Every structure is written in C-alpha cells, then in structure tokens.
Amino acid sequence: MEQSVSDIDALVREEKRLTAVESHNEAWAEGLSAGIEPEIIAEAALATAFAEIVAANGEPAALAMLDRMRARVEAGDFEPVRLRH
Structure with a gap:
C-alpha cells in the first residue's frame, strides 16, 4: 500500500517535532543543572x-x-x- 504525499509529509513533520522536543529537553536539563x-x-x-x-x-x-x-x-x-x- 502506497503512502500519499500528505501522509509522508505528516510523518516527516512528526519526526522533526520529536527531534525538536528531544533537543529542547536536553537544553532544559542543562539549564536546570546550571541552577537556572x-x-x-x-x-x-x-x-x-x-x-x-x-x-x-x-x-x-x-x-x-x-x-x-x-x-x-x-x-x-x-x-x-x-x-x-
């Protein structure tokens, strides 16, 4: 079964969102460990x-x-x- 372009776009967008959340969580933890x-x-x-x-x-x-x-x-x-x- 083929995925439509919009399905693929949605998957790519979700992967980007998850990567952004992961990066943000790491930065947040760094700030907390620095006492902020x-x-x-x-x-x-x-x-x-x-x-x-x-x-x-x-x-x-x-x-x-x-x-x-x-x-x-x-x-x-x-x-x-x-x-x-």
Missing part, C-alpha cells in the same frame, strides 16, 4: 521562539500561535498526567 530556575528557562525559550516566528512569518503569525497556545492551556493540554487506578 524553570521560569527563567521557560521565559527565555518562549522569547526566543516568538522572536523567530515574528522574524520568519510576521507578527500576525506569532499572535495566532499565542492564541492557539492559550486555548491549549485553557483546555488543560499542559496539565501533568495523573495516574488513575
């Missing part, structure tokens, strides 16, 4: 990310991403996973 508070690491990461988005795609794209992230926070997407018995 999580809030400072988070603010620096967000500031860097939004500066890159504004530079690459403009302010409307950054604001749209902020709206999407806000909706995800409000939906509980970033709550710690709770184990249920």
